Amino acid sequence: xxxxxxxxxxxxxxxxxxxxxxxxxxxxxxxxxxxxxxxxxxxxxxxxxxxxxxxxxxxxxxxxxxxxxxxxxxxxxxxxxxxxxxxxxxxxxxxxxxxxxxxxxxxxxxxxxxxxxxxxxxxxxxxxxxxxxxxxxxxxxxxxxxxxxxxxxxxxxxxxxxxxxxxxxxxxxxxxxxxxxxxxxxxxxxxxxxxxxxxxx
Amino acid sequence: xxxxxxxxxxxxxxxxxxxxxxxxxxxxxxxxxxxxxxxxxxxxxxxxxxxxxxxxxxxxxxxxxxxxxxxxxxxxxxxxxxxxxxxxxxxxxxxxxxxxxxxxxxxxxxxxxxxxxxxxxxxxxxxxxxxxxxxxxxxxxxxxxxxxxxxxxxxxxxxxxxxxxxxxxxxxxxxxxxxxxxxxxxxxxxxxxxxxxxxxx
DNA sequence: TGATTTTCGCCTTCTGTTCGCATTATAGTC
DNA sequence: GACTATAATGCGAACAGAAGGCGAAAATCA
Numbered sequence: 001x002x003x004x005x006x007x008x009x010x011x012x013x014x015x016x017x018x019x020x021x022x023x024x025x026x027x028x029x030x031x032x033x034x035x036x037x038x039x040x041x042x043x044x045x046x047x048x049x050x051x052x053x054x055x056x057x058x059x060x061x062x063x064x065x066x067x068x069x070x071x072x073x074x075x076x077x078x079x080x081x082x083x084x085x086x087x088x089x090x091x092x093x094x095x096x097x098x099x100x101x102x103x104x105x106x107x108x109x110x111x112x113x114x115x116x117x118x119x120x121x122x123x124x125x126x127x128x129x130x131x132x133x134x135x136x137x138x139x140x141x142x143x144x145x146x147x148x149x150x151x152x153x154x155x156x157x158x159x160x161x162x163x164x165x166x167x168x169x170x171x172x173x174x175x176x177x178x179x180x181x182x183x184x185x186x187x188x189x190x191x192x193x194x195x196x197x198x199x200x201x
Numbered sequence: 202x203x204x205x206x207x208x209x210x211x212x213x214x215x216x217x218x219x220x221x222x223x224x225x226x227x228x229x230x231x232x233x234x235x236x237x238x239x240x241x242x243x244x245x246x247x248x249x250x251x252x253x254x255x256x257x258x259x260x261x262x263x264x265x266x267x268x269x270x271x272x273x274x275x276x277x278x279x280x281x282x283x284x285x286x287x288x289x290x291x292x293x294x295x296x297x298x299x300x301x302x303x304x305x306x307x308x309x310x311x312x313x314x315x316x317x318x319x320x321x322x323x324x325x326x327x328x329x330x331x332x333x334x335x336x337x338x339x340x341x342x343x344x345x346x347x348x349x350x351x352x353x354x355x356x357x358x359x360x361x362x363x364x365x366x367x368x369x370x371x372x373x374x375x376x377x378x379x380x381x382x383x384x385x386x387x388x389x390x391x392x393x394x395x396x397x398x399x400x401x402x
Numbered sequence: 403t404g405a406t407t408t409t410c411g412c413c414t415t416c417t418g419t420t421c422g423c424a425t426t427a428t429a430g431t432c
Numbered sequence: 433g434a435c436t437a438t439a440a441t442g443c444g445a446a447c448a449g450a451a452g453g454c455g456a457a458a459a460t461c462a
Contacts, residue, residue, distance in 0.1 A: 005265045005416095007452070009225045028407065039454045044408065046452085061407055061460050079221060104303035107401050127328040127400070147402070197400040199328070200308050201348070206427095206440065228417060240443045245419065250440080264417055264450060 002053040011035070011046050012055055016068055025066035078108050080115050080135065086149060086159050087119035103135055107196035112138045114192075116149070116159075123147070123159060125174035128197055134159070135196035140189070147194040153187055162190070203254040212236070212247050213256055217269055226267040279309050281316050281336070287350060287360050288320035304336055308397035313339045315393075317350070317360075324348070324360060326375035329398055335360070336397035341390070348395040354388050363391070 028043045059065035082099040118132045148162040160171035171181040219227045229244040260266035319333045349363040361372035372382040
């Protein structure tokens with residue numbers, strides 16, 4: 001499939017977003033308005049180009065008949081850095097060099113995500129086992145029940161489930177053999193949230 | 202594939218990063234600006250060299266038409282077909298259309314692979330939960346302990362662990378609430394072996 | 403009939419290609 | 433080590449074709 005130009009990518013992204021939000025495709029006029037194009041001919045040409053390159057499909061002369069071709073809509077793959085290992089109660093061990101690992105775009109939250117390899121079975125009840133790769137979205141806050149990479153007291157980094165309770169924070173391992181940790185909010189710092197898991201046999 | 206010079210490696214890395222971030226390739230002018238090259242001819246020559254060495258592809262005289270050749274591009278994600286759902290004791294439900302999903306090359310088996318979505322918790326003790334994507338390598342035989350997609354009596358398709366025992370075959374769900382299945386080798390046909398798992402939160 | 407999509411010419415800007423020439427590497431040979 | 437052929441890297445200018453854009457008219461669809 002042929003590569004896109006800058007403008008074509010912008011328009012394709014807009015189509016994707018519009019269809020996602022509305023459930024139907026925008027009209028030529030709507031696309032033109034979005035990009036300040038006064039001529040519909042321009043819009044039409046763009047769509048024709050996108051179709052020729054295989055990114056969209058159109059029914060001839062039908063209103064709002066633009067469809068995204070699924071292979072592309074499914075998304076590309078990102079190359080995310082594999083930063084190291086994470087285990088309950090131990091700091092992250094950085095991996096030497098700058099390794100990366102391919103992750104489907106559908107699994108990665110945003111572009112500023114990274115990957116850690118899980119050591120140990122502290123999250124076994126959440127179906128995460130030793131050796132799994134977790135995709136972590138880099139952010140500083142988490143909602144209840146999300147799985148987080150948390151920094152404790154400035155030293156320990158752990159993988160736990162995150163809960164806010166009565167003004168305190170409960171860090172819950174998903175392993176019956178381990179105890180939950182109750183800490184003050186000031187002592188815990190969320191480094192990122194797990195948004196995906198990959199495992200290789 | 203031929204070795205790269207230092208300069209060529211730098212440029213290839215830049216191309217890779219740019220395409221990753223923008224979804225389209227940089228223009229010659231943009232590449233030149235990044236490396237302080239005042240002449241587009243220089244950039245053009247670099248790209249020609251990279252193409253000759255097999256690292257990139259270009260459409261002739263097309264804007265931003267540089268593509269990284271998958272093998273060496275560092276990248277490496279395959280677009281595998283998402284065939285449908287699989288659950289213990291039920292046939293595969295085919296998904297309408299020809300959906301695909303991106304899978305890191307490291308997760309996919311060597312041969313033709315495909316992806317199924319897991320329905321139900323029959324493999325919960327193997328850390329596979331409802332909604333997970335399993336990457337299946339298409340082959341007809343399995344070793345003891347491997348997780349297989351098995352066809353039973355020509356009708357039922359299930360996801361189970363595979364064991365050969367005393368001339369018979371044991372199909373073991375990884376859920377204490379479910380019973381193992383003992384069958385004759387003639388009755389069971391291995392469709393594929395699970396080589397990877399992906400999960401999205 | 404009104405809302406949209408298609409088509410037609412024409413224009414401007416962006417981008418890739420080519421040509422000739424100069425300056426380092428790099429590797430092989432005497 | 434000196435010498436040499438070759439590849440890599442670099443410059444600037446000229447050029448051609450692709451991409452992006454316009455307005456209006458024609459064609460379709462609902």
